[in-house]
Amino acid sequence: MNPKIFFTVFVTVFLAELGDKTQLATMLFATDKGNSKLTIFLAASLALVAATAIGVMAGHLLSQFISEKILQIAAGIGFLLIGGFLLLKALG
16 A cells, blocks of 8 residues: 555545535434434445445446546546636525
């Protein structure tokens, strides 16, 4: 295991997940006193693991047909478009 890659992925995903809809939904479930906090934690954790597994498999599959450089450019453009859209929506 490459510690540098591990740390980079951990920090990137951790920061991306803070305050997103997933975390807010999990907090909503946790506010109900009748819900087991352990059950909520395990279910949310498993959901994130499953979604991440799909992302890893999709990335691996795409890398078989498209170069890493093209994938990085496409992801960068996608992030810029989403950011631009959100900025315009916030301003307008």
